[in-house]
Amino acid sequence: xxKSLFKFLELTNDCKIPVIAGIWPFTSYKNxxxxxxxxxxxxxxxxxxxxxxxxxxxxxGKRTGxxxxxxxxxxxxxxxxxxxxxAPFGNVNMALACAGKIGIDKI
Numbered sequence: 001x002x003k004s005l006f007k008f009l010e011l012t013n014d015c016k017i018p019v020i021a022g023i024w025p026f027t028s029y030k031n032x033x034x035x036x037x038x039x040x041x042x043x044x045x046x047x048x049x050x051x052x053x054x055x056x057x058x059x060x061g062k063r064t065g066x067x068x069x070x071x072x073x074x075x076x077x078x079x080x081x082x083x084x085x086x087a088p089f090g091n092v093n094m095a096l097a098c099a100g101k102i103g104i105d106k107i
Contacts, residue, residue: 001043002075009079018081023073025086025094026065029053062094069098 005021012019026032029052036044048068055061065088073083087095 001045002072003045004043005076006079019079020082020084021073021076021080023069023083023085023098025069025088025098026052026061027088027091027094028058028061028065029055031061031065031088062091066094066097070100073098 005019009019024035026035026048029049032044032049032052035042036049051068052061052064055064069085083099085095085098
């Protein structure tokens with residue numbers, strides 16, 4: 001959630017330390033819902049949950065998750081020093097797609 005990140009950066013602005021953003025591309029609506037409800041400190045906006053709920057199948061869920069992650073990375077690129085992109089459930093291709101190293105069709 002970029003709003004939470006921007007608030008954090010505002011509160012820590014005096015520290016002058018580089019911030020690495022953690023990126024977890026969702027694999028499905030169920031995964032996004034779990035992160036939102038069960039992982040302390042994780043904020044998943046309702047718009048993102050709604051978007052993930054519209055996915056048609058497993059592949060569409062992964063593609064949508066990568067698209068959302070890439071959109072977030074683009075929104076915050078000017079305020080972070082870099083990204084720590086997770087490979088959800090060992091799916092390295094999803095992380096590589098987020099980093100632009102492979103096409104989204106390869107996930």
